[in-house]
Amino acid sequence: MDSVKLFRRRFIPEEIIELKNDHIIMFKDNIIITKWNVLKPRDDINNGISAYFIDDGIKVSKIFDGTGRFVYWYCDIIETVHNKESNSYTFNDLLVDILVYPDGHVEVVDMDEFADAMENGVLKTKTIAFAMRSADALLKTIYSGNFKKYTHYIEDI
Numbered sequence: 001m002d003s004v005k006l007f008r009r010r011f012i013p014e015e016i017i018e019l020k021n022d023h024i025i026m027f028k029d030n031i032i033i034t035k036w037n038v039l040k041p042r043d044d045i046n047n048g049i050s051a052y053f054i055d056d057g058i059k060v061s062k063i064f065d066g067t068g069r070f071v072y073w074y075c076d077i078i079e080t081v082h083n084k085e086s087n088s089y090t091f092n093d094l095l096v097d098i099l100v101y102p103d104g105h106v107e108v109v110d111m112d113e114f115a116d117a118m119e120n121g122v123l124k125t126k127t128i129a130f131a132m133r134s135a136d137a138l139l140k141t142i143y144s145g146n147f148k149k150y151t152h153y154i155e156d157i
Helices: 111-119 125-143 148-155
Strands: 005-011 014-018 023-028 031-037 047-053 058-064 070-083 088-100 106-109
Touching (some): 031 148, 047 148, 058 148, 070 125
Parallel strands (some): 005 088
Antiparallel strands (some): 031 047, 070 088
């Protein structure tokens, strides 16, 4: 697994960052699970465990604060690009995020950034449609009470 490289690409602001400090703890069946610390120090969150569901276009992260307390599930809508030559995966952050709090409250965030990216032509129509379908499928999974379909991969570690 050490030969696999992971990258995060953001569109707003435009950047590609190698996730060189993320530790891959599982990789099978188009699912990658990593353990990580925040890239930049923050007061509200400190570290987490993420599961990338490549085929579904989502990343589900269990987020903890500096004391180890569970804060929330943070779900990114992503597009994965695999470069076979370099054995690298670039996760394009498609800007739509869904938070699930311990009490079950659900919040969809960063829709304004998604709208900006659409208006400015940053995202192609095909990518916009993929992002919306992925977000819709994830929200339907959460609202139907089946979110464990994703979270159990992290909880079982």
